[in-house]
Amino acid sequence: MSNPKDDKMTIPQEKITAWLEELMDFVRIPSISADPQHRNDMSKAAEWLISRLRKQGAVNIENDLFEGIPMVTADLPCVVPGAPVILIYGHYDVQPTGDPEEWLSAPFDPQIRGRNIFGRGMTDMKGQIMALFAALDLILAEGELNINFKFLFEGAEEWKGSLVEGFIRENKEKLACDLVLNVDAGMIMKDYPTITYGSRGMSAGYLRITGPGKDLHCGEYGGVILNPVHALCKAVAALHDEEGRVALPGFYENLTPPPPWESESMNSLPLDDDFFLRECKAPTLWGEPGYTSLERCWTRPILEVVDIQTGEMRPSISPTAEAFLIFRLVPGQSPEKIKKSLLKYLDECIPGAVNWELRDWGGFSASLSNPYSPAAAKMAGALEEIWKKPPVLARSGGSLPMARFIDEHLGVQTILTGFQLPEDNMHASNEKLDIDNWIKGIAALRLFFRSLSAEDFLYPENKE
Amino acid sequence: MSNPKDDKMTIPQEKITAWLEELMDFVRIPSISADPQHRNDMSKAAEWLISRLRKQGAVNIENDLFEGIPMVTADLPCVVPGAPVILIYGHYDVQPTGDPEEWLSAPFDPQIRGRNIFGRGMTDMKGQIMALFAALDLILAEGELNINFKFLFEGAEEWKGSLVEGFIRENKEKLACDLVLNVDAGMIMKDYPTITYGSRGMSAGYLRITGPGKDLHCGEYGGVILNPVHALCKAVAALHDEEGRVALPGFYENLTPPPPWESESMNSLPLDDDFFLRECKAPTLWGEPGYTSLERCWTRPILEVVDIQTGEMRPSISPTAEAFLIFRLVPGQSPEKIKKSLLKYLDECIPGAVNWELRDWGGFSASLSNPYSPAAAKMAGALEEIWKKPPVLARSGGSLPMARFIDEHLGVQTILTGFQLPEDNMHASNEKLDIDNWIKGIAALRLFFRSLSAEDFLYPENKE
Structure with missing residues (x-):
């Protein structure tokens, strides 16, 4: 196998153009899970995924209607006998669009303006799913796979976030794997690649x-x-x-207080009081005394x-x-x-x-995983390779129950990362994707997939 | 002039039937002031009033559009030179109907069931306005008027209750009078005729x-x-x-604490804690300690x-x-x-x-008038004559700003009474009018109008 580092950023422009075309097609489907009037669009988005998975060469593609929501699963097996399995999770549903007056272009008519591409779901998370497909396209073109892939695409994350738990519980065998990758967690800010290892x-x-x-x-x-x-x-x-x-x-x-390394790491981040005041636009900050704003958000x-x-x-x-x-x-x-x-x-x-x-x-309960497991270290290495700096190890003040469901029902770690930026207007009007950041994300995912080996999945110290 | 007491309840059935027919026509007009889609119906209701006033023999009938709401005014002059003027106030607008499922018959398709007649506005207050017209029909048939009547029918009471204040302020001369009668205040309960002399x-x-x-x-x-x-x-x-x-x-x-007679009178009313608990259907009563429920409602x-x-x-x-x-x-x-x-x-x-x-x-501010003024005493006498018991002198826990506007801008007392019953579902679904109570109301109004003389309007002690 060739050393992927050699050509890690040399992705041909025609490939990028083609992926963006595909992404725009995906975003044109108004798969708003919370709105019953869009039930038919949920099926269309699932069909889009099935056809993309087929193009990727996936097998055992299934479309289970779970409590009325299509759940798409598939396999992409490798040539190495007994090789580990990585399960790629994603959600294809999007948030409602809110006031149409607030959008500069229609939410489901994607538009490229400068180095951004606008549309509902563009960053959360159809663009992230497309980055995964793109990275797989690249490694499949480079040689044969040395790990097995599975896929789980759900359609209720933006509506009934915990619905998928029942599906996972009922499909443990089908979804059995050694690691889950969820690229729905984003970066704390531009130029700060991020691995999110905990949430409230x-x-x-x-x-x-x-x-x-x-x-x-x-x-x-x-x-x-x-x-x-x-x-x-x-x-x-x-x-x-x-x-x-x-x-x-x-x-x-x-x-359980955060370990000393974490407090130290938090204090080194550019997420200080000024950042929070700027983001919240409130008269002053406020909250539990004795903690910094970031500590209050992530650890209290x-x-x-x-x-x-x-x-x-x-x-x-x-x-x-x-x-x-x-x-x-x-x-x-x-x-x-x-x-x-x-x-x-x-x-x-x-x-x-x-x-x-x-x-x-x-x-x-809150969820916390080991950001230093071998697989997480491989992800950190891939992100550092592309961004030329080690990733931020972050918690989320929000709740990412998927990681907990995976741990509970499949018994494996989830690596949470992603390339959404705070300025990408997730859940708001004029949602967008930063094209350059997204290309870096594709490159990092390619490196991560290529760098994984069977040893990376032996991490008993990660289990509770 | 014949003694009206002789035939005070002998109103021919055919008259009652004809008035009810008229009332049903009036109620069929969905004059919902709060709903801009019913602006046209506001005009229709005003037209209905104009035509009824014409039938009554009124003159100087005017329809002023005040801030978009028709304000109908008219005169019904008497034969006695220099006779006092009584201004009859009413509102022809009604509340929205709420959930149509809760109505046993359509709100604007009046239905007689037993001794009740159902429809939105039936008791609040188209039925009350019709009682006034009916009483005038009777006294006009009995002989010539010995007092002058004026009319003011407004259309925003159920929407912007204080809008009429501007109209009164701008039309002081046209509305100049010696007394205002407002039959929008109702009875505290069946068989308890009521004069409301105060509100919060x-x-x-x-x-x-x-x-x-x-x-x-x-x-x-x-x-x-x-x-x-x-x-x-x-x-x-x-x-x-x-x-x-x-x-x-x-x-x-x-x-200003209520005078001793009022506390005594309140304690004699059947509006005790049981009454309030029954009406509110709450787990227990609650409120400022040291006062009865009725005291809390009326005087605190x-x-x-x-x-x-x-x-x-x-x-x-x-x-x-x-x-x-x-x-x-x-x-x-x-x-x-x-x-x-x-x-x-x-x-x-x-x-x-x-x-x-x-x-x-x-x-x-709160409003309080003299329930013992000569004109109020005449109303009390008429009510007692019909119901065979003296009326309750009540305050309202609610606000009746009209009485205050009248006092402030026209400088005269308002007599507040009416024949709405608590069970008539004012503002709620299945609003109705109790036909027998309404007939008594017509009889009482006829007695009141007939019993008034010029001396009843000399009540300087009433003015603040």
């Missing part, structure tokens, strides 16, 4: 407070019963102290109330008031324990003059 | 809190800035103490938060969170002072990590 867990759902049996005229009955909105605001207010700490008893107990647990509403918009006392609470958890915390502690706390602080319940409550 | 004032609007410059992923940025929802809940929570008192400094200062000021919302339904930290606050005020309180006190209080309790403002804030 979650304990989340609605707190619903109910009072009167019907909408009440707030003049005729105001002052006579406890308004559910008042009870809800008191309960939500009681969940944080004045300085921004979560007031739930025991909330900060038994947390939080509670955010992201939706609050009454039943009606009329000027009346509504029978119900609801708030959506999201606890983001860190290693050491259990979502079940948080829920139990919350139930007890609310029971003490909500008066009996209203009823209340937690509804649609669910969660999962 | 208001200081109300939105508290808007703004934080980040855009929607923020609550995982990526949660814990780094103050979430506007948290700040809003803390602020709303801080506005009441644990027992339900409003925590605004000075809020309960200088209140309150704050109710009737709407609370974030900007987006996405699981993100929204740039804004808003709550609609309604202070209901009692005599002695000034809406401007409440607003000032609120501004100061919020300034102290909302952290500088968010911005905030009060928007669309407005208000007016």
